[in-house]
Amino acid sequence: MKKLLASIIMSAALVASLGCSNWNRMTPKSLDNSTTASEVKKNLLADHLTGVDVDVNEGVVTLAGHLPTAADRQKAYDDAAKVTGVKKVVNHIDVP
Numbered sequence: 001m002k003k004l005l006a007s008i009i010m011s012a013a014l015v016a017s018l019g020c021s022n023w024n025r026m027t028p029k030s031l032d033n034s035t036t037a038s039e040v041k042k043n044l045l046a047d048h049l050t051g052v053d054v055d056v057n058e059g060v061v062t063l064a065g066h067l068p069t070a071a072d073r074q075k076a077y078d079d080a081a082k083v084t085g086v087k088k089v090v091n092h093i094d095v096p
Helices: 002-019 033-046 070-081
Strands: 052-057 060-066 088-094
Touching: 033 052, 033 060, 033 070, 060 070, 070 088
Parallel strands: 060 088
Antiparallel strands: 052 060
């Protein structure tokens, strides 16, 4: 009886530990430069921000151009920063 109870407890512990593992979780893969630039441009367009040049080099996004307000400049920065794989955003957008 003790052996049966011990094997049931060990089996339950094994199942519980496997159920809590990270085996089935995936880490998002970084995007390449052109895909990252496309995602940033898509985000900018969704916020109706046009006239911004986007350059990406190994996760560093550089924004350049002109926007009418400082709030738009900040939105552009946020749109770039939220893309997967972006390590840094350099914001060279001019505001009058």
